Amino acid sequence: MERNKTGLEGLSKSYDPKPIEDKWYEKWLDDGIFAAEPKSEKPPFSIVIPPPNVTGSLHLGHALDNTLQDILCRTKRMQGYNVLWMPGTDHAGIATQNVVERTLQAEGKTRQELGREAFIERVWEWKEEYGSRIINQLKKLGASCDWARERFTMDEGLSRAVRKVFVDLYEKDLIYRGKYLINWCPRCQTALSDLEVDHKELDGKLYSVRYDFDDGSGSVTVMTTRPETILGDTAIAVHPRDEKNRHLIGKRAVVPLVGRVVPIVEDNMVDPEFGTGAVKITPAHDPNDFLVGQRHNLEQIQVIDDHGVMNENAGKYARMDRFDARTQIVRDLSEAGLLLSETEHRHSVGHCYRCNTVIEPYLSEQWFVRTKPLAEADMAAVRAGDIKFIPEQWTTTYFQWMENIRDWCISRQLWWGHRIPAWYCDDCGEVLVSMETPSGCKCGSTNLRQDEDVLDTWFSSALWPFSTMGWPDETPELKTFYPTSVLVTGFDIIFFWVARMIMMGLEFMKEPPFRDVYIHALVRDEKGQKMSKSKGNVIDPLDIIDKYGADALRLTLAALTLQGRDIFLSESRIETYRFFLNKLWNAARFALMNIEDAQHDLDAIDETSLRTQDLWILSRLADVTEEMTRLLDGYFFGEASRLMYDFVWGELCDWYLELSKPALRGDEGDARKRATQSVLYAVFRDVLKLLHPIIPFATEELWSAFGYTQSILGRSVWPTPKCPDGGVAAKTAMDTIQTVVRAMRNLRAEIKMPPQQTAPKMCLKVKHAADTEALSNNEDLARLLAKVEAIEFLPADAVKPSKSISYITSEWELYFPVGELLDTEKEIARLEAEFSKLEKEAQKISGKLANKNFVDRAPADVVEKERLALENAELQMARIKENIAGLK
RNA sequence: GGGCGGAUAGCUCAGUGGGAGAGCACCUGCCUUACAAGCAGGGGGUCGUAGGUUCGAAACCUAUUCCGCCCACCA
Numbered sequence: 001m002e003r004n005k006t007g008l009e010g011l012s013k014s015y016d017p018k019p020i021e022d023k024w025y026e027k028w029l030d031d032g033i034f035a036a037e038p039k040s041e042k043p044p045f046s047i048v049i050p051p052p053n054v055t056g057s058l059h060l061g062h063a064l065d066n067t068l069q070d071i072l073c074r075t076k077r078m079q080g081y082n083v084l085w086m087p088g089t090d091h092a093g094i095a096t097q098n099v100v101e102r103t104l105q106a107e108g109k110t111r112q113e114l115g116r117e118a119f120i121e122r123v124w125e126w127k128e129e130y131g132s133r134i135i136n137q138l139k140k141l142g143a144s145c146d147w148a149r150e151r152f153t154m155d156e157g158l159s160r161a162v163r164k165v166f167v168d169l170y171e172k173d174l175i176y177r178g179k180y181l182i183n184w185c186p187r188c189q190t191a192l193s194d195l196e197v198d199h200k201e202l203d204g205k206l207y208s209v210r211y212d213f214d215d216g217s218g219s220v221t222v223m224t225t226r227p228e229t230i231l232g233d234t235a236i237a238v239h240p241r242d243e244k245n246r247h248l249i250g251k252r253a254v255v256p257l258v259g260r261v262v263p264i265v266e267d268n269m270v271d272p273e274f275g276t277g278a279v280k281i282t283p284a285h286d287p288n289d290f291l292v293g294q295r296h297n298l299e300q301i302q303v304i305d306d307h308g309v310m311n312e313n314a315g316k317y318a319r320m321d322r323f324d325a326r327t328q329i330v331r332d333l334s335e336a337g338l339l340l341s342e343t344e345h346r347h348s349v350g351h352c353y354r355c356n357t358v359i360e361p362y363l364s365e366q367w368f369v370r371t372k373p374l375a376e377a378d379m380a381a382v383r384a385g386d387i388k389f390i391p392e393q394w395t396t397t398y399f400q401w402m403e404n405i406r407d408w409c410i411s412r413q414l415w416w417g418h419r420i421p422a423w424y425c426d427d428c429g430e431v432l433v434s435m436e437t438p439s440g441c442k443c444g445s446t447n448l449r450q451d452e453d454v455l456d457t458w459f460s461s462a463l464w465p466f467s468t469m470g471w472p473d474e475t476p477e478l479k480t481f482y483p484t485s486v487l488v489t490g491f492d493i494i495f496f497w498v499a500r501m502i503m504m505g506l507e508f509m510k511e512p513p514f515r516d517v518y519i520h521a522l523v524r525d526e527k528g529q530k531m532s533k534s535k536g537n538v539i540d541p542l543d544i545i546d547k548y549g550a551d552a553l554r555l556t557l558a559a560l561t562l563q564g565r566d567i568f569l570s571e572s573r574i575e576t577y578r579f580f581l582n583k584l585w586n587a588a589r590f591a592l593m594n595i596e597d598a599q600h601d602l603d604a605i606d607e608t609s610l611r612t613q614d615l616w617i618l619s620r621l622a623d624v625t626e627e628m629t630r631l632l633d634g635y636f637f638g639e640a641s642r643l644m645y646d647f648v649w650g651e652l653c654d655w656y657l658e659l660s661k662p663a664l665r666g667d668e669g670d671a672r673k674r675a676t677q678s679v680l681y682a683v684f685r686d687v688l689k690l691l692h693p694i695i696p697f698a699t700e701e702l703w704s705a706f707g708y709t710q711s712i713l714g715r716s717v718w719p720t721p722k723c724p725d726g727g728v729a730a731k732t733a734m735d736t737i738q739t740v741v742r743a744m745r746n747l748r749a750e751i752k753m754p755p756q757q758t759a760p761k762m763c764l765k766v767k768h769a770a771d772t773e774a775l776s777n778n779e780d781l782a783r784l785l786a787k788v789e790a791i792e793f794l795p796a797d798a799v800k801p802s803k804s805i806s807y808i809t810s811e812w813e814l815y816f817p818v819g820e821l822l823d824t825e826k827e828i829a830r831l832e833a834e835f836s837k838l839e840k841e842a843q844k845i846s847g848k849l850a851n852k853n854f855v856d857r858a859p860a861d862v863v864e865k866e867r868l869a870l871e872n873a874e875l876q877m878a879r880i881k882e883n884i885a886g887l888k
Numbered sequence: 889g890g891g892c893g894g895a896u897a898g899c900u901c902a903g904u905g906g907g908a909g910a911g912c913a914c915c916u917g918c919c920u921u922a923c924a925a926g927c928a929g930g931g932g933g934u935c936g937u938a939g940g941u942u943c944g945a946a947a948c949c950u951a952u953u954c955c956g957c958c959c960a961c962c963a
Contacts, residue, residue: 013922014923014925015925199960206963224963225963226963269961271962271963274963280963281963286961287961288963347962347963348962394892396892397958397959400891400892400959401958404959491957492958560901562902566956568900570900572913573900573911575912576911579923583926585922586922586925586926587923588922590923592922593922594922642902642911646910653922654927657922745928745929746930748928748929749928755917755920756920787920852943853943853944856943857942857943858906858944862943862944863943865906866906869907
């Protein structure tokens with residue numbers, strides 16, 4: 001087979017990602033390697049990207065999420081799958097609107113001044129300018145998405161899907177409209193869903209306020225954290241079985257400061273143990289009170305407006321900010337003698353997840369999704385195993401939320417987003433919900449007004465797995481790639497996104513949107529703190545890519561990804577893995593410079609010329625190939641990365657490359673040289689393949705330098721494990737060689753012999769249990785690695801060589817004659833320390849063996865192992881003792 | 889209030905019933921022609937605490953302490 005020329009000249013002396021990464025990304029795009037085939041004989045594998053916000057810039061969360069997806073996609077491509085990785089971005093309603101509003105603010109303008117149409121135009125301009133930024137950043141990271149399919153949640157096609165879903169759900173009575181108490185952000189001027197409220201524990205005050213009865217017969221005391229809502233009180237409630245407050249039911253109290261007379265009612269919501277057991281009821285400003293109000297038909301009096309300012313119902317407090325009003329009302333209550341106490345109280349307060357403003361429970365007309373029926377199907381699918389969470393523990397979290405799900409408020413009083421496809425007839429009040437703008441009302445009127453509101457961003461994201469594939473049309477993409485294979489995302493959006501995708505997928509596709517949900521950790525800083533701009537601990541992945549390269553970042557993230565644990569990232573950690581890339585780089589350079597002159601077909605390995613080390617590395621490679629395949633298949637990214645790290649560095653570089661040197665120099669003859677060259681060629685081929693999904697750029701560059709037949713590594717076929725004949729025996733032999741070599745190095749270090757100095761001679765006395773042949777056949781290897789001139793094999797009954805230090809195992813004894821360098825006392829001390837360590841060990845084991853329970857109940861092989869260990873320890877002790885005696 | 893995760897070497901973490909490990913940091917010696925972003929050797933841990941199960945526990949069970957996170961209609 002004609003081999004491409006190796007490109008050693010092109011490789012810098014140390015690993016430098018700069019000239020490599022952009023070049024290869026371009027080549028992959030030109031080659032079309034990322035393109036999915038709508039119809040194919042190959043088995044499908046598909047992932048839809050969690051669409052980043054168009055406002056966004058790549059952060060470490062994206063970097064991790066997309067690195068893992070890329071690893072999966074690249075692996076599957078090499079394994080022969082027809083891979084679709086669907087990319088795109090999310091319009092991110094509130095977030096984007098806020099960003100554009102801020103740029104307007106800088107120009108001294110507001111969106112209201114601009115008007116709706118002009119503002120939306122501004123947002124689109126902004127989107128065109130910045131929307132592609134994050135896509136380019138994903139490319140820098142190496143993401144192998146099928147970019148020709150890039151989608152945006154407000155594309156015409158996706159918008160059509162949104163309208164279709166809305167209309168269908170409305171017709172099935174799964175979407176309804178009504179006036180309810182919702183979460184309102186007074187700054188963003190919109191409703192929010194329950195999930196979009198961040199609850200934070202804050203130090204507040206709990207006020208006791210006295211409400212006098214209207215008949216002058218006494219008073220009742222209630223507790224509140226929000227005195228400003230007193231102005232909207234329309235009742236007081238006590239628990240029906242609360243004996244001490246029973247007598248209050250039916251009485252009427254006077255609301256302080258406003259003088260309104262309100263009834264005292266009974267309701268199960270009240271906790272009789274809290275405070276006095278009496279609660280003030282403000283149906284228009286508290287979610288609980290709202291429900292009580294419904295049950296008792298109470299008046300809803302709004303006293304706070306949509307800006308968080310007291311309105312005309314607040315009397316003299318009108319036009320005051322809600323927090324100023326609170327201060328003033330407390331002062332006034334105190335002056336009126338109605339404020340009985342004021343205590344510190346820590347409680348949770350809702351904040352807007354976008355702008356952090358304190359949320360106001362606000363009574364307004366909104367659209368809702370009836371979630372209960374959808375959630376039932378959802379949970380059934382997860383229970384049936386149609387959808388699997390990895391790690392499994394997230395299933396619990398998921399169920400916990402689904403079981404307590406409440407209706408989803410989907411209308412937003414924003415301008416940027418999908419306009420709700422509902423029209424109101426100005427003449428008859430009819431509500432028309434339809435995909436297309438209706439021409440007129442049933443009543444004949446043409447005075448139709450479309451609903452001003454837009455949909456929650458997450459409504460369109462929920463359709464992402466099928467809307468991106470062309471739904472509601474029946475496309476080949478849907479047929480081939482739906483359900484997708486796996487969803488990779490962070491736990492922070494399980495409720496926002498994952499659960500809702502499952503709902504919509506099951507409802508409209510009758511199949512779940514994905515089979516596996518791989519939930520990865522959050523990336524935190526080295527101290528475990530969440531990264532945030534305000535803390536100044538943000539690591540920008542683009543800086544990292546610039547400094548260390550995308551591969552170093554990818555490998556670090558993958559290596560630190562353990563199932564179910566957060567990642568603490570620091571630059572020093574990235575350095576560790578960058579060092580690895582350099583190691584791999586140089587190992588490859590070493591191989592290349594030694595196969596450059598090869599005149600034979602490198603693909604043909606002459607098996608008769610293979611020695612222990614060759615069989616060992618080939619069989620270890622087979623082990624690693626099998627293990628790596630298994631780990632990637634099970635989403636064990638960290639384990640997979642570390643497996644390759646350890647194999648390449650600890651086995652290939654530290655042992656095999658060193659052992660290959662004499663043969664490559666020609667010391668062992670031409671046949672051995674050719675065989676070793678072929679082994680290197682074969683090992684690197686698979687190592688580069690196995691590492692390619694994790695570090696695509698570096699491996700691709702090296703692959704081209706080796707000149708393997710397939711010109712693009714990403715197009716090569718995933719390796720299958722092939723253990724050579726004699727591989728298992730070679731592993732045992734290498735194990736022995738490694739132990740002996742380490743022992744020799746140890747003895748040299750003991751007398752501080754410099755590494756460049758060759759030790760004249762070591763004497764090896766091989767005992768019964770040892771693999772004598774492994775040692776005598778590979779004596780040259782031991783000499784090479786331990787830098788020893790000669791190894792003298794002593795007969796088992798030989799006397800100990802004089803003036804030597806020793807290393808003794810149960811299988812062999814190693815003597816290093818050091819002549820005058822022998823420090824007798826030091827050597828005795830060392831041996832005695834060794835002896836007492838063994839003695840302790842032996843005592844422990846014999847204690848175990850003396851235990852009848854252990855001998856009787858432990859498995860036979862365990863007992864046997866302990867017996868052997870004891871025997872060995874005793875043998876070693878006996879020999880060490882002899883040695884000590886000899887020295888004395 | 890409910891739930892989840894964690895506690896192992898100075899630091900960050902592997903290790904799910906029979907040998908306590910890795911990387912970084914530290915100490916010693918080396919610029920040995922692939923790599924000083926490197927090589928070789930070394931010191932360092934009563935595995936949070938208390939019980940239990942077991943012949944045997946870092947691992948399994950119970951309780952407990954501390955740390956982190958999520959959820960909840962905490963007036």
